Amino acid sequence: EVAVVESGGGLVQPGGSLRLSCQASGFAFSVYWMDWVRQAPGKGLVWVSRISSDSNRIYYAGSVKGRFTISRDHGNNTLFLQMSDLRVEDTAIYFCVREKEDAFDLWGRGTAVTISS
């Protein structure tokens, strides 16, 4: 089955760090660009970060640039999001998504991140 499954979310204090993982299966992970999208409680979708298939091109939303790092491991078909200096406003469900033909055609169920003291 073609799927992406996120993990690594949890409750963290402001200023803390967290590393999200996304396990891809059922498709050739290494040829696709991948992204992270988040959704705060009761709010809309917000794009967070993007990584090319060869990891040479990486992009971040302004709100996370300098604090979050996207990376991927082709040997383990895994996408990562290292998050540091976390803020209350980073509280959200984080979705791992696959890009195909200028759209996000495959979404995971998401992993919940809560930043609170």
Add this chain to the structure above:
Amino acid sequence: FDLTQTPSVSVSPGQTASITCSGDDLESKYTSWYQQKPGQSPTLVIYEDIKRPSGIPERFSASNSGNTATLTIGGTQALDEADYYCQAWDRTTAHWVFGGGTKLAVL
């Protein structure tokens, strides 16, 4: 670059629902549309302005002209009740951008 959507749209069952997404020179960018039902992940319903992924019913169609992209749902059913988001790539900032979302109510 911002994408603007009407927060809510209501439609009667069997009627046609139109959801719009506005952005500067949007027609020069490919627009995608996503459906999100409560408690679920988003699902792609339209990509590259007008294309439907396999498995998406034919009653979902779309257009993109000028500064406005439109998602049209013909013969709207109760199961179409959801939040709908448009999306486009902003070449200037190299960012993906989502619209704020439109809640479709089938009343």
